[in-house]
Amino acid sequence: MLAYFVRRVLAAIPVMIVVALFVFLLLRLTPGDPAAIIAGDMATPQQLADIREALGLNEPLYTQFVTWSTQLLTGDFGTSLISRTPVTTLIGQRLEPTVSLALLTITLTILISVPLGVLAAWKHGSWIDNLVTTASVVGFSIPVFVIGYILIQIFALELKLLPVQGFRSISEGVGPFLERAILPALTLASIYIALITRMTRAAMLDVLGEDYVRTARAKGLDENAVLFGHALRNAAVPILTVIGTGFALMISGVVVTESVFNIPGLGRLTVDAILARDYPVIQGLILLTSGIYVLVNLAIDLSYAFLDPRIRY
Amino acid sequence: MSTPILRIENLVVETGGRYPVPILNGISLEIGSGETVCLVGESGSGKSVTSLATMGLLPKGALVARSGHIWLEGEDVLAAGPRRLKQLRATRMSMIFQEPMTALNPVLTVGRQIEEVLKAHASLGAGEQRRRVLEMLEQVHLPDVERIYGSYPHQLSGGQRQRIMIAMALILRPKLLIADEPTTALDVTTQKQILKLVRELQAELGTSVLFITHDMGVVADIADRVCVMHHGDIVETAATKTILSDPKEAYTRALLAAVPALLPRSPRADKSYETVLETVELGMVYRQKSFLRARPGTVAAEDVNLVLRRGRTLGIVGESGSGKSTVARCVMRLIDPTAGSVRVGGKDISSLSRNALRPYRKRIQMIFQDPNRSLNPRITVGDSITEGPINYGAKRAAARSRAAELLELVGMPADVLDRHPHQFSGGQRQRIAIARALAMDPDVLVADEAVSALDVSVQAQVLDLLDDIQARLGVAILFITHDLRVAAQICDDVAVMQKGRVVEYGPAEAVLRHPRQDYTRELIEAAPGRDWDFPNFRPLAATLAADPRI
Amino acid sequence: MTQVEARAEPLVRRRFPSLTGGRGIGIAATLAAIMLFLIVMLAIFAPLIAPYDPIQMDPSKRLQPASEMFLLGTDAYGRDLFSRIVYGARISLIVGIGAAVVSVGIGLPLGLLSGFFRPLDAILMRIMDGLMAIPSILLAIAVVSLAGASLWTVLVAITIPEIPRVVRLVRSVVLTAREEPYVEAAIAVGSSLPKIMWRHLMPNTLAPLIVQGTYICASAILTEAILSFLGAGIGTETPSWGNIMSEGRVYFQLKPSLIFWPGLFLSICILSINLLGDTARDLLDPRMKQRGAAR
Amino acid sequence: QEIRAVMHSGLRVLDPIITTAHITRNHGYMIYDTLLAVDENQAPQPQMAEWTVSGDGMAYTFTLRDGLKFHDGADVKAADVVASLKRWAERDGGGQMLMGYTASIEASDDKTVVLTLSEPFSYVIELIAKPSAVPAFIMPERMASTPGTEAVAEHIGSGPFRFMDAEYEPGVRVVYEKFEDYVPRSEPASWTAGGKNVLVDRVVWVNMPDAQTGINALTSGEIDYMEQPPIDLLPLLEGSEDITVDVLNTLGYQTMGRLNWLHAPFDDVRVRRAAMLALNQTDVLGALIGNPDYYSVCASMYGCDTPLATDAGGETMMEGSDVEGAKALLAEAGYDGTPIVLMQPTDVSSVSPQPVVAAQLLREAGFTVDLQPMDWQTLVTRRASQAAPADGGWNMFFTNWVIPEVWNPIINPMLNGGGTEKAWFGWPDDPELEAMRKEFVQATSDEERQEIATRLHQHAYEVVNYIPLGQYLSPSAWRNELSGVRKSPVPLFWDISKAE
Ligand SMILES: Nc1ncnc2c1ncn2[C@@H]1O[C@H](COP(=O)(O)OP(=O)(O)OP(=O)(O)O)[C@@H](O)[C@H]1O
Ligand SMILES: Nc1ncnc2c1ncn2[C@@H]1O[C@H](COP(=O)(O)OP(=O)(O)OP(=O)(O)O)[C@@H](O)[C@H]1O
Ligand SMILES: [Mg+2]
Numbered sequence A: 001m002l003a004y005f006v007r008r009v010l011a012a013i014p015v016m017i018v019v020a021l022f023v024f025l026l027l028r029l030t031p032g033d034p035a036a037i038i039a040g041d042m043a044t045p046q047q048l049a050d051i052r053e054a055l056g057l058n059e060p061l062y063t064q065f066v067t068w069s070t071q072l073l074t075g076d077f078g079t080s081l082i083s084r085t086p087v088t089t090l091i092g093q094r095l096e097p098t099v100s101l102a103l104l105t106i107t108l109t110i111l112i113s114v115p116l117g118v119l120a121a122w123k124h125g126s127w128i129d130n131l132v133t134t135a136s137v138v139g140f141s142i143p144v145f146v147i148g149y150i151l152i153q154i155f156a157l158e159l160k161l162l163p164v165q166g167f168r169s170i171s172e173g174v175g176p177f178l179e180r181a182i183l184p185a186l187t188l189a190s191i192y193i194a195l196i197t198r199m200t201r202a203a204m205l206d207v208l209g210e211d212y213v214r215t216a217r218a219k220g221l222d223e224n225a226v227l228f229g230h231a232l233r234n235a236a237v238p239i240l241t242v243i244g245t246g247f248a249l250m251i252s253g254v255v256v257t258e259s260v261f262n263i264p265g266l267g268r269l270t271v272d273a274i275l276a277r278d279y280p281v282i283q284g285l286i287l288l289t290s291g292i293y294v295l296v297n298l299a300i301d302l303s304y305a306f307l308d309p310r311i312r313y
Numbered sequence B: 001m002s003t004p005i006l007r008i009e010n011l012v013v014e015t016g017g018r019y020p021v022p023i024l025n026g027i028s029l030e031i032g033s034g035e036t037v038c039l040v041g042e043s044g045s046g047k048s049v050t051s052l053a054t055m056g057l058l059p060k061g062a063l064v065a066r067s068g069h070i071w072l073e074g075e076d077v078l079a080a081g082p083r084r085l086k087q088l089r090a091t092r093m094s095m096i097f098q099e100p101m102t103a104l105n106p107v108l109t110v111g112r113q114i115e116e117v118l119k120a121h122a123s124l125g126a127g128e129q130r131r132r133v134l135e136m137l138e139q140v141h142l143p144d145v146e147r148i149y150g151s152y153p154h155q156l157s158g159g160q161r162q163r164i165m166i167a168m169a170l171i172l173r174p175k176l177l178i179a180d181e182p183t184t185a186l187d188v189t190t191q192k193q194i195l196k197l198v199r200e201l202q203a204e205l206g207t208s209v210l211f212i213t214h215d216m217g218v219v220a221d222i223a224d225r226v227c228v229m230h231h232g233d234i235v236e237t238a239a240t241k242t243i244l245s246d247p248k249e250a251y252t253r254a255l256l257a258a259v260p261a262l263l264p265r266s267p268r269a270d271k272s273y274e275t276v277l278e279t280v281e282l283g284m285v286y287r288q289k290s291f292l293r294a295r296p297g298t299v300a301a302e303d304v305n306l307v308l309r310r311g312r313t314l315g316i317v318g319e320s321g322s323g324k325s326t327v328a329r330c331v332m333r334l335i336d337p338t339a340g341s342v343r344v345g346g347k348d349i350s351s352l353s354r355n356a357l358r359p360y361r362k363r364i365q366m367i368f369q370d371p372n373r374s375l376n377p378r379i380t381v382g383d384s385i386t387e388g389p390i391n392y393g394a395k396r397a398a399a400r401s402r403a404a405e406l407l408e409l410v411g412m413p414a415d416v417l418d419r420h421p422h423q424f425s426g427g428q429r430q431r432i433a434i435a436r437a438l439a440m441d442p443d444v445l446v447a448d449e450a451v452s453a454l455d456v457s458v459q460a461q462v463l464d465l466l467d468d469i470q471a472r473l474g475v476a477i478l479f480i481t482h483d484l485r486v487a488a489q490i491c492d493d494v495a496v497m498q499k500g501r502v503v504e505y506g507p508a509e510a511v512l513r514h515p516r517q518d519y520t521r522e523l524i525e526a527a528p529g530r531d532w533d534f535p536n537f538r539p540l541a542a543t544l545a546a547d548p549r550i
Numbered sequence C: 001m002t003q004v005e006a007r008a009e010p011l012v013r014r015r016f017p018s019l020t021g022g023r024g025i026g027i028a029a030t031l032a033a034i035m036l037f038l039i040v041m042l043a044i045f046a047p048l049i050a051p052y053d054p055i056q057m058d059p060s061k062r063l064q065p066a067s068e069m070f071l072l073g074t075d076a077y078g079r080d081l082f083s084r085i086v087y088g089a090r091i092s093l094i095v096g097i098g099a100a101v102v103s104v105g106i107g108l109p110l111g112l113l114s115g116f117f118r119p120l121d122a123i124l125m126r127i128m129d130g131l132m133a134i135p136s137i138l139l140a141i142a143v144v145s146l147a148g149a150s151l152w153t154v155l156v157a158i159t160i161p162e163i164p165r166v167v168r169l170v171r172s173v174v175l176t177a178r179e180e181p182y183v184e185a186a187i188a189v190g191s192s193l194p195k196i197m198w199r200h201l202m203p204n205t206l207a208p209l210i211v212q213g214t215y216i217c218a219s220a221i222l223t224e225a226i227l228s229f230l231g232a233g234i235g236t237e238t239p240s241w242g243n244i245m246s247e248g249r250v251y252f253q254l255k256p257s258l259i260f261w262p263g264l265f266l267s268i269c270i271l272s273i274n275l276l277g278d279t280a281r282d283l284l285d286p287r288m289k290q291r292g293a294a295r
Numbered sequence D: 001q002e003i004r005a006v007m008h009s010g011l012r013v014l015d016p017i018i019t020t021a022h023i024t025r026n027h028g029y030m031i032y033d034t035l036l037a038v039d040e041n042q043a044p045q046p047q048m049a050e051w052t053v054s055g056d057g058m059a060y061t062f063t064l065r066d067g068l069k070f071h072d073g074a075d076v077k078a079a080d081v082v083a084s085l086k087r088w089a090e091r092d093g094g095g096q097m098l099m100g101y102t103a104s105i106e107a108s109d110d111k112t113v114v115l116t117l118s119e120p121f122s123y124v125i126e127l128i129a130k131p132s133a134v135p136a137f138i139m140p141e142r143m144a145s146t147p148g149t150e151a152v153a154e155h156i157g158s159g160p161f162r163f164m165d166a167e168y169e170p171g172v173r174v175v176y177e178k179f180e181d182y183v184p185r186s187e188p189a190s191w192t193a194g195g196k197n198v199l200v201d202r203v204v205w206v207n208m209p210d211a212q213t214g215i216n217a218l219t220s221g222e223i224d225y226m227e228q229p230p231i232d233l234l235p236l237l238e239g240s241e242d243i244t245v246d247v248l249n250t251l252g253y254q255t256m257g258r259l260n261w262l263h264a265p266f267d268d269v270r271v272r273r274a275a276m277l278a279l280n281q282t283d284v285l286g287a288l289i290g291n292p293d294y295y296s297v298c299a300s301m302y303g304c305d306t307p308l309a310t311d312a313g314g315e316t317m318m319e320g321s322d323v324e325g326a327k328a329l330l331a332e333a334g335y336d337g338t339p340i341v342l343m344q345p346t347d348v349s350s351v352s353p354q355p356v357v358a359a360q361l362l363r364e365a366g367f368t369v370d371l372q373p374m375d376w377q378t379l380v381t382r383r384a385s386q387a388a389p390a391d392g393g394w395n396m397f398f399t400n401w402v403i404p405e406v407w408n409p410i411i412n413p414m415l416n417g418g419g420t421e422k423a424w425f426g427w428p429d430d431p432e433l434e435a436m437r438k439e440f441v442q443a444t445s446d447e448e449r450q451e452i453a454t455r456l457h458q459h460a461y462e463v464v465n466y467i468p469l470g471q472y473l474s475p476s477a478w479r480n481e482l483s484g485v486r487k488s489p490v491p492l493f494w495d496i497s498k499a500e
C-alpha cells in the first residue's frame, strides 16, 4: 500500500501538468483582455495594445506557456497581471480563510448530518424520517445566500450575538475566529448537511437489513453501537466519498458564501481572477486546486481501504 | 425437570403485510435448566424463525409474532421493550446464527466483534478482554488465534467463521443458548470439541441449550429431548432415546429413515477414464497487505494433486480451514492459484484471461459454501437461476421453465421463482444454489458443503438427484463435505485434507474403511452418532448383530 | 417426497403480498407524481397559463405587490412574477433534470468501469481529479464564448464538473460491492462483464445515485442562475427559477416574495423528484419493500 | 481612530495613471496630491501650486508651495512635477490633447515648473485640475519615469494619507494612515481643493461584493461608511437614526449607449437616428435606478448642472420614444432586419439593465435584436473589435460615466471623431466634430466656449455620436459617528472626524 501511496502521489504530477495545459489553452481561447481591465473605460486601442505588449500578452501562445512553466519549475507562480502582486502572496492571503472555513464547515456537517441521517434511516418511514427528508430537500433547493441572509438577520441583527461579516484569523484567538466563522460555516453546511444526511440515510437503509446488524442486536449491544459501530461503518464508503468531494469543493472556494459574509477566500479570488482574465492567478489557483483534489481524493481512497478491508489496491 | 428456563406457548408467527401467511402455527416448547433440547425437522419448517422469535429478532415488518408467549425465566420476551431485550440478550440468552458469513460484520475484525460483547456486558480491562477472547478462540479450537483475532470474516474459512459465531455466543456464558445449526461447516473432530465445550458449560453453569440441527448423529449424542418440526408445527416431542428408537409420527419415521449410513457405498464400475479435471501441485497463499510492511501470507493450500474423471465423484473431507474451499475456488478460477495448475479437459486454465476463461465457465459450476450471499439479494431467485443459461444463449422462457423444473427436483415448489432470497430459510437457499449450478448442465460440479443445511430427507432427495444426473449425463462432481455419512454415500474417491495438504487420497471404500493416516482415523472415530443405526431405529451394534456382512 | 408437495401450499399464497409490497406506491409518492406532472405541464403550456409575456417589462410598475392584476406581484423590471415563474419552469426543468440525467448517465458507466477494472481506474480517476479542479465558471465562460450562450452550453458547463463526483460515488459503491460473493457467483455462471456490472453492481449504486441526482438537479438550477449573473449563462432576460431568485437577491428584505415563490416551486419540484426516487428505489430493493410495509 | 469604509469596488490596480478605474482614482486622491484642484463651483483652484499665465496666454508658470513632502521623506521638487505631468499626459485623453499644443514643460528651479504652449490652448488649467477620470497626480520622479504602459512599483505620494503596503490585500482591503508631515492648505476644503485636514488615524477600505452585507454591516456598526448602497436598498437605512443617507456626488452619473459606426446597419445615420428615437431615458432609468428621486432625464451630453450643459439637438431624448418616427426612418433607410448585436454584461449590475430595456424598445421600433449576455471582460474585449458583428464584433453597448468625465467636449471620450485610429469604441469618423473641438480648446472666452460646445452638441446629436440615456445619482450612507462628510465628485476622507 505504501507503493500505492507513492504511485498516487506521483500520478498527481501528470494530472497537474495536463490540467495546467488545458486551463492555459482554455483561458487563451476565451475572449478577454486583462489590459482592458487595467486601462479602464477610456483607453484607446493604441493604449490597450501598448499595455498588452508590456504584459507580454502579445507573445505567441507556446512562448507564453514555456515562460510560465519554466518560471513554475523554479517555484515562481508569476505575478498578477492586474495588481502586480505575486500569485503566491495572493493565494497565501486567501488560503487561511478558505481552509479554516472549510474545516469548520465539514466538521459541523459531519456532526449534524451523519447522526441525522442515521436517525432517519433507523426510523425509516416515520414522521422523523419524513421531516428530515423534507428539510434536507428544502435545504438544497434554497439558494445559499438566502440561508446566509436569514442567519445574519437572526443572529447578527436581531439577537446581536454575532458580527455580520468579516473574517478573523485563528491566530487572533479561537473566540474571535468562531464568532465570525460560525455563521458562514452554518450557511455552507446547510447544503452539505442536506446532501450528506440524505446520503447517510440512503446508505444506511441499504445495510440496516443485513444479517450482521441482527447479530449485533443479538449481542445485546446498545442501539447506538449497532447503528454507529456496525451499520454506519458498512455504509460509510459512499458517505465518505460525498464528504470528501464536498470538502475538496469547499477548499477550492465558495463564492456566494464568501460574498455574503465578506470572507476573503479563494472562491472570490478565483471568480475575480476569471472575470478579470488574470491569467497567472487563475493558473496558479487551478494548479493548487488540482493538487488539493488529488490529495483529498487520495485520502478518500486510502480511507476506503481502512473502512472496508475487502477493498484493496 | 426443574422450572423451565424457556417456555414457548402457542407461538404464532406470520408474514407481515396485507396478506399474512402463517409460518408458525402455534407451537409450544419448553426447555428446563441445564437441559439440551434438539429441534430437528424439515428445512423451512420454521426452526430458525422460532429461535429468532425467542431472541426478539424477527425481521421487522417481514415476520410478526401474532400471538402466544415466550417466557424466559418467567418474563415474556414478546412483551419486553427494546431496552429490556437488550439486557436479556447475550447475558441471559445468546444465539448462534445459521449463516455465519452474513451474520458477521465484514468490516470489523472478528476479534473486535467478539470483544464487543464483553465490552457491552462486562467491565474488564482492555488486556483482560483480549485475553478472554483469545482464550475463547482457543476453546473453539481455532488454530493460530492471534492471526484469526485480527482477521476479517472474509479471510476465514466457513467453519472458522462458524466458530467465531460460537465463541461470540458462549463468551458471556449465557443461561440459554440457542444454536441454529452451529456445526454445519465443521469437520467432525472440531464439532466434537465444540459439543464438548457446550456440555462443559452446561455442567458448570446449568446452561440450557436449544440446538437446531439436521445431523441426527449430533442429536443422538447430545440431546436430552428432541422436538420434531414440520410445516410450522411441532409434531413430536420426546426424550431422545424414545424418538430414535420409537418414533410415533410418520414424519419422524421418514426423517430417521433418510439418515445416510456411515458406511461407504459399494464401488461403482469406472465407466470412463477421461480426466475432466486435474489439479497439479496446486498451491495458494493468501497475502495480507498492510500499509507499510508485507505480513507473511497464510498458506491455504499446498501441493494439491487431485484427479477427477468423468461421471465420478471425488469427495474432499477434512479439517475446517484445511483449504477445501480454497481448492474449490482455485479450480473455479475465482481466485488465482499462487502455484501449480488446474487443468480442465487437459487444458491448463490457471493463467487464462477472463475472456479466454469464458468457454470453461459453462463446463464447471460451483455450489457455494455460503448460499446466502452467493445469491444477489436484489434479484429474484428465478433470475439468479436463469442467469447462467441465458448467458450461454438459452431463451428466457425455456430457462425459466427449466429453473422451475430444477427447483422442484430439489424439493421446492416452482412458484418461488419470483421471490427474493431473503424470504427463504437457510436450507431453501442452499437448494436454490444447487438448482442454479445444475441449470448450467456442467461437466464438472464443484459442491462446497452443498447439502449441509438440508434436513436428511431433503438431503437424501438431493443426493439422489445428483446421483441420477451423474448417471445420465456423466457429470463429474467434486464434493466437499465434512459429513462423513454423506461422503460415504456418494463418493467414489475421497481426499482427506489437513492444513492445506492432501494427507490421504484414494477410493472411498479404502479411505473410509481402512484409513491409513491417524488423522483420517480420528475423523472417522469422531463421527457423531456412529453407534446408532438411524433408519432401523436401533443401535448399530444390534444391526451388526443382525447382519454380520457389514 | 410427500413433505415437498405439502410445502407448496403456503408458498403459493405468500407470493401475492411480496409482489405488491403490502401497499401501493404510497400516498406521498402519488402526490409527488401529481405535483411533478403539474409542474411539467406548467412548463409545456406556459404560453397558455402565463397571463403576461415574461419578458415584457414596464419600469413604472416595478416591485408591485401581489394584486389581481399581478398574481404574485412584479419584479424589478416591472415584469409579472407569476408569468416568469411559469416560463422559468422550462429552463429550470431542462437544466435541472438535464444536468442530473446527463451527469448520472455518463458518470454511472464510468464509475462502474472504474470500480471494476483496476488499471482503468488509475487512469480514469486521474482524469476525473483533473476535471474536478476546473472551475465551472471558467468552463462556462469558455464554452459560452466558443459556442455562444445557449441552454446547451450552460448545460455542458454545469454538467461536466458534476460528472467526476458521480463517477467517484458510483466507483466507491462498486469497490465494496464487487467483493460480494454473488458477484463471484455471477462470474462463475459466465456472465459477461457488462452484465455483471449492470445487473449485480449497478443496483447497489441506485440509492446513493438517487440522492446525488436530486442534489445535482437542485444545484444545477441554482448554478444556472449564478452563471447567468457572471455573464456565462442564458442571460437574465429569459426567466428561470434560479434567475428570478438571484435577481431577487437585492430585494431579499424588501420583497422576499421574489425569492419565496420560485424557491417554493423549486423545493416542491425537488421534493417530488426525491419522493419518486425513494419510492423507485424501495420498489427495487425487495428487503426495503418489506420493511416499509411494516408501518 | 479608524474609519472603515465600504467602497464601490475592490482596489486592484494601484497606479492611478495607468487606469481610469474610479476606485484607483479615489485611491490616488488618498495618497497623492494634485498640482491644482477643482472646488465646488467647478472652478480650478491651486492645490500644491499656484499658477500664473503669461500675457499672451502661451506660458503657464506653476510655483510649488512650501513644506510639501513625499511619504518617504523627500521634498517635492519641480522635477517630480514635470515627470508626473508627462506621464499623466501620456495616458490621459485630455492630457494627450494638451501635449499636442505644448512646446515644453520644464522645471526652472526646484519649485517652479513652466509649461510653454506651441499653439493657443485655453484649457490648460482645467485639464490639470480635473478630478476625473485621470487626475494629474504628482509622484516622485523615479516613479513617474515608469513607462505609461507599466504600473508603478511603489506607492509613494505626497497626499494626506500613506498607503500601508503590508496590510494591502488586492480586491479585499486597503489601509491608509494619516501622513503626519502633510501640510494642508489654509483654505477650507471644497471638493478636491482647499485644506486636506486629516482628522483620523486610519482609513480602511473594504470591498464587500454583496451590497446587502454592506448594509447590514453599516446597520450593526461594523463599518462607518458605504460609498454606494444600492438605491433599492435605501429604505432599509432611511429609517435608522444612526445613519445618514445623502448624495455626495451631486453631479452623479451619465448612462449612455454607443453605436458601432463601422458596420451595418448603424453605418447609416438614419438607422442610428431610428435607434435614438426608439430609446427613451425614462424606461432605462426606471429599470436601472427605479427611484425617481435619484435620476433625472437629461439630454445634455455634458451632463446637466455643468457649465456647458445644453439640450441642443437632444430634444427628442426628453420626449420619450418616438416609435413611429423610428419606424419611418428604418423604412426609409431600407433596414433589412439584420439582427443588431447588443452586448449585455450581466455581471455588472450598473450596466446590465440598459441593454435589456433597450432591446425591448428597439424591438418595438422594428429592429431585430440579438441580446448577447456576457461578462464585462468579454464585453470590453469585444467592444475593441472592429470586425463585423457576425465575426465577433458588435453593434451596440452601454456604459456609465461620472459627469466630470464627460462635462466638456475635450474630456468626453465619445466626442472624438478620429475614426478607427483615434476615436473611442464605435469609431465615428467625423472631421467636422474634430474641427469644432479644436475651435473649442482655442476659444478664449467662456461665452465663445459655450457657443462652440452647444454647436458641437447639436452636431453630435445629428450624427448620433452616442445616445445619452439620462443622469442619475448615487447616494452614500454613513453612520452618524462620522461628521464632516462633504459633497464632492470623488469620495474624500479628509476633514471627516469620528466620534467615539
Ligand atoms: N423474511 C421472510 N419473509 C417471508 N418468509 C420467510 C422469511 N423468512 C423465512 N420465511 C419462511 O419461513 C419458513 C420457515 O423458515 P425458517 O428459516 O424458520 O426455516 P428453518 O426451519 O430454519 O429451515 P432450514 O433448516 O432450511 O434453515 C420458510 O418457509 C421460509 O420460506
Ligand atoms: N481471503 C483470505 N485471506 C486470508 N486467509 C484466508 C482467506 N480465505 C481463507 N483463508 C484462510 O485459508 C485457510 C483455508 O481456508 P478454506 O476456506 O479453504 O478452508 P476450508 O477447508 O474450506 O474450511 P471450512 O471447512 O471451514 O470451510 C483458512 O485458514 C483460512 O483462514
Ligand atoms: Mg434455519
Ligand SMILES: [Mg+2]
Residues within 6 Å of the ligand: B157, B158, B159, B324, B325, B326, B369, B448
Ligand atoms: Mg470451506
